[in-house]
Amino acid sequence: MPENHHPRLDPIGVFDSGIGGLTVVAALQDLLPSETIFYIGDTARVPYGGKSRRTVERYSIEIGGLLLAEQAKILVVACNTASALAVPRMQDIFKVPVQGVVAPGATAAVMATKNKRIGVIGTRATIASGAYEHAITNRDPETLVCSEACPLLVPLIEEGMFDDPVTDQILKRYLTPLLDQGIDTLVLGCTHYPLLRRAIARITGPGVTLVDSARNCALAVRDLLSSRDLAAPPEHLGRLQVALTDSTEGFLRTAEKALDLQIGDVELRAVQLGE
């Protein structure tokens, strides 16, 4: 590395099991336009949401390594499942700061609720981990947290069924038990879910505040970069680079359009032995 190299110009490394994490990328670009972002979607092994802790840890560490090979100055785990299961292990292993999406989501929910009843939806693995419950009651022990695993939402989103009677029916099934508990705040505990925000709001009605981690995660990243003198100078113009571990670009283009992102060429990264 040249002597005058300063990590301030290095990229923020962001990853997700697939491309839901682009919702976090959009929030980062919005808040931190000077930062370059290197995004990896582990599409060769998507989804993480039904897999075991050990496997999710292993995958997260591998992808973290690929991002560090790109000189990432910070790792952003833009996947709720990996945030819930793998962030502690990543923090043990890597020297750079590791920011997940669970803590920012929990903070946002605690700030939003008035009646101290918070609902959380996510993948099976995220909900089973109890990570949100733990993070929320850590911040406010008097809060009641009601959780519901919603395993069909990611497939529905990946089919682009954002406004569809079938999606509404399934949402109703998942959300009714939470609404029956009188929640006034709902954490969208999966980075895919903001793409369903409109459909979810149709079911919850205006009395429930929908919280996603993207904006709060971007704020946490800004604070981390600034406290460690790692922020890119304001005159710098950030770029976005995207790599996938398998070359299935279909949903990537849907997400690009839905999130108004500028994604150019997509690189392919190997994550396996023998390549």
Added chain:
Amino acid sequence: MPENHHPRLDPIGVFDSGIGGLTVVAALQDLLPSETIFYIGDTARVPYGGKSRRTVERYSIEIGGLLLAEQAKILVVACNTASALAVPRMQDIFKVPVQGVVAPGATAAVMATKNKRIGVIGTRATIASGAYEHAITNRDPETLVCSEACPLLVPLIEEGMFDDPVTDQILKRYLTPLLDQGIDTLVLGCTHYPLLRRAIARITGPGVTLVDSARNCALAVRDLLSSRDLAAPPEHLGRLQVALTDSTEGFLRTAEKALDLQIGDVELRAVQLGE
């Protein structure tokens, strides 16, 4: 290997991306009770159905290698996506016979149709490969093949939603274009789908014959074993061993029950660098 070892007593190696391939195991046990079966479900990387040819080939070769390490005398690819995309490459690489499920399914469909109009449903990757279309028109060039990718069916099956109004609605959406073409035969081109046979029949009605590859694949395996003098002696009592690449056993127990299989302890197999 001891000198008196004969591969006749070696196992049939069977694999699937997940546990849908157990439908093929059930058919093999039914037809070939003397054979020992070693089954691997690649649950660490499930599903294959939306992934690229290159990735599916790589995974299939890796799992094939694990089965050969168990002395498999034949490899049965009990996954339509891997059969459609990876069997030719596996046949190039491995010396043992490799039997997929596409060819037996195509044969069964051609034998079943009276009006020469066959529908095929499967994952995105299976349908995009055109493997069934090719195999069917190879057998009878006058047959019209209508295909439909059904990406939501596997998630619905893995949720155990076999008899559910939502599943019926989604099936109606997928099957209506095929029924409009006047098909009299429908290939269940994914090893998960036999678990939805009742729901599918509700939509297609009695005028459409449902064809799955399981029974025909077992017949093809029997012929292969017998022609190569690899069949276990009739007095031998076969066993079933199951290994998964990730330790998520939930759906395995559903399948065990639905298929009336005797699955004992489940082993965990690593498929990745560094383990």
